[in-house]
Structures are given as C-alpha cells and as structure tokens.
Amino acid sequence: MAVILVVDDEEPIQELLKFNLEKEGYTVLVAGDGPAALTMIEEKHPDLVVLDLMLPGMDGMEICNRLRQNSKYRDLPIIMLTAKGEEIDKVLGLELGADDYLTKPFSPRELLARIRARLRRAKPQTEEAELVRGDLRIDLNRFQVIVRGEAVELTPKEFELLRVLATHSGKVYSRDELLERVWGYEFAGDTRTVDVHVRHLRQKVERDPSNPEYIETLRGIGYRLKE
Structure with missing residues (x-):
C-alpha cells in the first residue's frame, strides 16, 4: 500500500488524517514543518504528500515550489490543505504545482477519495494490466x-x-x-x-x-x- 506524508502543524489534524489513512491501509508519515517535510521526502520517498498551506517558517507554497524545481519530485502527487478559501490562494497553489486543493474544514472521506484518484493517475504503466x-x-x-x-x-x-x-x-x-x-x-x-x-x-x-x-x-x- 502507498506511503502518505501528512505535513501539518496542527496535532488534531495530524491525528485525524493518520487515523483515517491507516484505517484504509496506507502507511502514514507525519511532519510538522517545512524542513522536516523536505527531509522526510528525501529519506522516505512517500507516494503522495498532503500539504498544509499555512506552516511555520516555510509555508506550503514554498515547499511545493521547491519540490517541483527538483526533477526527482516533479511528479510527486501533492494535495494542498488550507484554512483559507480565497480563490487567489487556490490559483497560486495549483500554479506552483499542487495536484489538488482542499479547504479546511474538510471531510476525511472526500480527502481519501482524492488521494485514491491521485494515486491511480500516478501509477506506472508497467503495473498489472x-x-x-x-x-x-x-x-x-x-x-x-x-x-x-x-x-x-x-x-x-x-x-x-x-x-x-x-x-x-x-x-x-x-x-x-x-x-x-x-x-x-x-x-x-x-x-x-x-x-x-x-x-x-x-x-x-x-x-x-x-x-x-x-x-x-x-x-x-x-x-x-x-x-
């Protein structure tokens, strides 16, 4: 099963996502800030990243931008989370390379469906046909x-x-x-x-x-x- 990295500085959100993702059989990694997230991506090679926009120090936009500038992570699926609802934030996030965007508060069921959709699209063509x-x-x-x-x-x-x-x-x-x-x-x-x-x-x-x-x-x- 896929490895999902959750990047969020709010412990209740971390626990909510970890519980629901593990219940579906995913392996879940958690990072509370940008530098920790980048280190974990380099060391653990997750299959998808759930990335909060508002993080201390380095925000989700900057993390997303850094990943997309690195050829190793150009195709890594990223779903961005934010408490904001302004259209400009969504546009900026998608322009910087996020694959999808979800506004807090969100339904765990909705996020799970989006994760599955992104992972399906990211599957290599060599998989069982x-x-x-x-x-x-x-x-x-x-x-x-x-x-x-x-x-x-x-x-x-x-x-x-x-x-x-x-x-x-x-x-x-x-x-x-x-x-x-x-x-x-x-x-x-x-x-x-x-x-x-x-x-x-x-x-x-x-x-x-x-x-x-x-x-x-x-x-x-x-x-x-x-x-």
Missing part, C-alpha cells in the same frame, strides 16, 4: 471484461466496481467503502446504489445471479469477490 480470477478476466487497459471466454459489456461504474472487488479478491468491502472507492467524494446518493449495481453486475457475469460464483454477499457487512 489484467486481473484473472478463475473464468473472469478483466483487461484494465482496454476496459474489457471476459467471462468464460465471452466479452460482456459493462457500464463504467460496473467496471470500476468489479475492478475494486477483483483487485483484492477475498477482501470484504462495506457498502460505504464501495461508494467511496467507486463513486468518490462528489457522490450524494446512498448505499442502495451499490446494491443496484451489484445486482446488474451479477446479471452480466454470473451463470445464476441467484447463486453467484463470483460476487458474494456477506449479510449485514458488504460484498467480496470470492477467492
């Missing part, structure tokens, strides 16, 4: 699913739902987790959306949707792809 689970083949580059030798057509959300389940087959995902991973922070619906998409997905990939061999329901918990 196909997931094979029994008679189920998922081509991640062509967005194609083949079941028992035949291609099936899925909607984008059905494909992403199947990809999430297949990436960690055997892992049980709650409906809230699937909502967050597939629909993201901008989604305003409820968990019934997940049930509807699972039902449609089963109709397309299962021999008998009433007795699924791939997508298993754990009553009161959620869903998983059978190992």
Whole structure:
C-alpha cells in the first residue's frame, strides 16, 4: 500500500488524517514543518504528500515550489490543505504545482477519495494490466471484461466496481467503502446504489445471479469477490 506524508502543524489534524489513512491501509508519515517535510521526502520517498498551506517558517507554497524545481519530485502527487478559501490562494497553489486543493474544514472521506484518484493517475504503466480470477478476466487497459471466454459489456461504474472487488479478491468491502472507492467524494446518493449495481453486475457475469460464483454477499457487512 502507498506511503502518505501528512505535513501539518496542527496535532488534531495530524491525528485525524493518520487515523483515517491507516484505517484504509496506507502507511502514514507525519511532519510538522517545512524542513522536516523536505527531509522526510528525501529519506522516505512517500507516494503522495498532503500539504498544509499555512506552516511555520516555510509555508506550503514554498515547499511545493521547491519540490517541483527538483526533477526527482516533479511528479510527486501533492494535495494542498488550507484554512483559507480565497480563490487567489487556490490559483497560486495549483500554479506552483499542487495536484489538488482542499479547504479546511474538510471531510476525511472526500480527502481519501482524492488521494485514491491521485494515486491511480500516478501509477506506472508497467503495473498489472489484467486481473484473472478463475473464468473472469478483466483487461484494465482496454476496459474489457471476459467471462468464460465471452466479452460482456459493462457500464463504467460496473467496471470500476468489479475492478475494486477483483483487485483484492477475498477482501470484504462495506457498502460505504464501495461508494467511496467507486463513486468518490462528489457522490450524494446512498448505499442502495451499490446494491443496484451489484445486482446488474451479477446479471452480466454470473451463470445464476441467484447463486453467484463470483460476487458474494456477506449479510449485514458488504460484498467480496470470492477467492
């Protein structure tokens, strides 16, 4: 799982982010100021940085600018946090190389969704291009699913739902987790959306949707792809 560096001088924010990120399986590093953050990046090589704008001594703008001037860190994903809401701060942060911007107070769920989106975009092209689970083949580059030798057509959300389940087959995902991973922070619906998409997905990939061999329901918990 990815390593996330949280750079913030407020201890409650550090603890909030550390708790929520570790709960998702990320390894979390914490720095309280700019020099400590730059040292940690040099030594620990995090996969993404959550960077507060207002820091003592060296602010987030300067840290972001230094990282982008260094060819080693030009592509390091940076999500900037700030208590300010002025448009000029957002524009400056993005111009200096931040990949995304979130204003405090923020929802941890929203931040997690943005982190996942940035990490997906940062993945090298050499990563696994196909997931094979029994008679189920998922081509991640062509967005194609083949079941028992035949291609099936899925909607984008059905494909992403199947990809999430297949990436960690055997892992049980709650409906809230699937909502967050597939629909993201901008989604305003409820968990019934997940049930509807699972039902449609089963109709397309299962021999008998009433007795699924791939997508298993754990009553009161959620869903998983059978190992």
